[in-house]
Amino acid sequence: MAKQLPKTMVTMKDIAREVGLSITTVSRALNDHDDVALETRNLVHEVARRLDYHPNAMARSLQNNRANAIGLLIPPILHRAYDAFWLDFIGGAAAACAHFGSDLLLSAVSTTEGADHDFKRLARGRRVDGLLLCDVQQVDPRIDYLRRHGLPFVAFGRTMGPQDYSFIDVDGAAGVRQAVEFLIQLGHRRIAYLGVSTKFSFSSFRLRGYRDALSRAGISYDDRLVHQELTGPMATAVMAQLLVTSDRPTAVFASGDFLALAAEKTARSLGLDVPEDLSVVVFDDGALVEGSDPPLTAVNQPNRRLGEEAAELLLQRIEFREVPLVQRLVVPSLTHRRSTAPPRDYVRTMPLAQ
Amino acid sequence: MAKQLPKTMVTMKDIAREVGLSITTVSRALNDHDDVALETRNLVHEVARRLDYHPNAMARSLQNNRANAIGLLIPPILHRAYDAFWLDFIGGAAAACAHFGSDLLLSAVSTTEGADHDFKRLARGRRVDGLLLCDVQQVDPRIDYLRRHGLPFVAFGRTMGPQDYSFIDVDGAAGVRQAVEFLIQLGHRRIAYLGVSTKFSFSSFRLRGYRDALSRAGISYDDRLVHQELTGPMATAVMAQLLVTSDRPTAVFASGDFLALAAEKTARSLGLDVPEDLSVVVFDDGALVEGSDPPLTAVNQPNRRLGEEAAELLLQRIEFREVPLVQRLVVPSLTHRRSTAPPRDYVRTMPLAQ
DNA sequence: GGTAGGACCCGAAACGTTTCGGATAGCTGT
């Protein structure tokens, strides 16, 4: 029994030699095919365990065209807030994968130009069985590309055009509508809107929610109150300018935590109190939101749960190829914190709900 | 030019047919070997682009035994705080991978029993070129296993025994020493210690830091003040019991955000003020820490940066096999917030540093 | 005019697995 440490890789050939059978039989035994004698199967399994055999994932994938992994491209630009979101999302997706015996292949894209190439590499390289398509743009050629090449995918987010693919998304319109309606109910009439890049499709949905809430309440839309494509510093400038006008807004909706923080800070620096002089509601719950002073009332999307659901859906599609279209909209809820109050001189005319 | 949509996979064979060369030459052309005429190389590249060719990652890996990915097993038990840490860490690792043209394979382990099998599957399955070994235990057989099988790895964390492998770790002892010394400098003498499972090696290092700080200041160690293996509820119970004794602690070090939160809450429920009656310092900076009331003074490890460095180190080891041992200790810094103050009846006898 | 050397190309084997299409042996029933 001159056993030596397994210096190198143990393959099925080693098992075959050890048990005196063919590689074919070893393979079929390991996969529990029923045309292998039970006795043989057990023997093979035992030897495999003794030799600490683990199949070569690459060889297996090459043969049966199944990678046992799904891919997720992390977008190149990750500003702070966004980052926290993705990480939650990823955590959820990884958990879902575990249940299906798959792994999650994370590919961080370094440069914006490299994004397209990385996408195709992943889509065509047979390294993953499907793709979690994130960061969906208003019109996104990747969707067509994936369909043309028959790679299963689930989008997280929606394009603006025809939606003939499965996706999971937050119902941004409903979320914002909820938030703005809450402000209106508190008595606010002049409500500013701070938005990020309109390249992302969620931007349009959110703005639509804002407009809907206003029009339902019979408040006319004032485009001087609406600003998009903002960064943190730009938001500060915008708010500084808005807050010194005579008909300044008494509330603001911010489409991202850093925008809300900028608004809070600007108000304070002008000697205004939050929430007494300015109510702030933010979309995108996260660490910053709770930690800010005062803590922000927020529309919160369940980031982790979204990742989980998206991955689950994708893995199902991979397993049972033809499943019907699933288009799931998650309606976010509003968490009431201390950044919202009725406008200072508002006389309540009716009892507030809740 | 009856071009049809690439219904199926495009392989090198297709390119070879198109340009009328052998597969060998196509391969060498694509990899820019210099025994292929420049003209031919260009032609092949162009055709490859036209056909939207992307190499089959599996076939390639099988051949040259290189997966272009590193693995990371996400531990099965992820309580809230821990979770946030991993996600930051993962974000950093993914970013580092991008620079090396590798991907990050995330494998979430569902059950505790499955952990060992999943580990070996990843370690032996040739699916990754190396492993980021996280969650290192006091004595960790995985380290030996990996070395025996020659798989490159970098540990995040240290075992207690001989450390003859590359790792990156937070210098927990230094971090805690810093924190406790700060408390002592404020005038505290009775400082409680709340710790988590001693299974993790960081636990011992942190406790050592605590003891060091005490002994340097000539304060004797009182084991009634030291509690480990705590969960949130247990910490509440412990603090409740400690805070009603006559010689109750005036400060507490908590080895995790949920422990600190429990301590804060318990103090408040007993009518004690934080920081006036009880100073709290926490290890492990994160969302909860900033958001708590009052915000916690914290020893903060740079989670994301740690992930980045660990992955970088691993990728270097993979690229240039034999590199010297790297054992890097990151000394965390102390962030002063509002949960710490001198003990109530303390008379300053010397000016405070900082 | 022979040959050495360089430039360019290719067939076949290999990586480790799965599977297709048999092959062999033993048993059943007539």
Added chain:
DNA sequence: ACAGCTATCCGAAACGTTTCGGGTCCTACC
């Protein structure tokens, strides 16, 4: 005693790539 069946096994091909060890020209040199 032979066809037919079942139970068990196996050889060879295939997946798509890389590489080893050549091969065939052509030019240049003596």
